[in-house]
Amino acid sequence: MGQEAICKIRIGRKTAEGKVLLESEELIVRGADLRLKIPFKLMTGIEADGGWLRVQYADDTAAFELGAQAAKWADKIRHPKSRIDKLGVKPNARVGVAGVEDQEFIRELRARTGLAPNKPPVKDSDVIFLAASTRNDLDQLRALEKFLKPDGAIWVVYPKGVKPITEMDVIVAGKNSRLVDVKVASFSSTHTALKLVIPRARR
Numbered sequence: 001m002g003q004e005a006i007c008k009i010r011i012g013r014k015t016a017e018g019k020v021l022l023e024s025e026e027l028i029v030r031g032a033d034l035r036l037k038i039p040f041k042l043m044t045g046i047e048a049d050g051g052w053l054r055v056q057y058a059d060d061t062a063a064f065e066l067g068a069q070a071a072k073w074a075d076k077i078r079h080p081k082s083r084i085d086k087l088g089v090k091p092n093a094r095v096g097v098a099g100v101e102d103q104e105f106i107r108e109l110r111a112r113t114g115l116a117p118n119k120p121p122v123k124d125s126d127v128i129f130l131a132a133s134t135r136n137d138l139d140q141l142r143a144l145e146k147f148l149k150p151d152g153a154i155w156v157v158y159p160k161g162v163k164p165i166t167e168m169d170v171i172v173a174g175k176n177s178r179l180v181d182v183k184v185a186s187f188s189s190t191h192t193a194l195k196l197v198i199p200r201a202r203r
Helices: 069-078 101-114 136-144 166-178
Strands: 002-013 013-021 026-031 036-037 043-049 052-057 060-065 093-097 127-133 149-157 180-186 191-197
Touching: 002 026, 002 069, 013 052, 013 069, 043 069, 052 069, 060 069, 093 101, 093 136, 127 136, 136 149, 136 166, 166 180, 166 191
Parallel strands: 093 127, 127 149
Antiparallel strands: 002 013, 002 060, 013 026, 026 036, 043 052, 052 060, 149 191, 180 191
């Protein structure tokens, strides 16, 4: 998940206290009378000055009093992490995929690791990506763990906002498979990825 701050927010001529969240692809603003999402791709100007972060978008400007964090947030907005970076795939990692058919993602994996991902996963994998569109797909977790290195991870990639499978379903299935959830990341505009690892006590 992203970072958040409670701060003074100025949008146009309106100033109020509220919460701003820095996510991987957008700023989310929440306050008593404020509800706003500003995607990075719609920002036409980004500036950090005097502890304020100012972003221009459409025909408006939003400013956030973040203090020392203003410059860091500006840099993260200007240079967002790639999907592969957010998912922690390292060069030369042994990667396996189970049910993932996103060809653009497969190309990203090949470019990062120098190898095509293994279908199905093989023993001593550093990371495995499991596509799950229903709760039944999560039954594969226990079997897939056998192909992981002790410090490896399984990323479950599932649709956003659908009833057949939810974040809690993934977390519960992980616990039932003796895995622990440690991170959530946006996989795409339609899918979320949740990271499961083997508890240290079992490694």
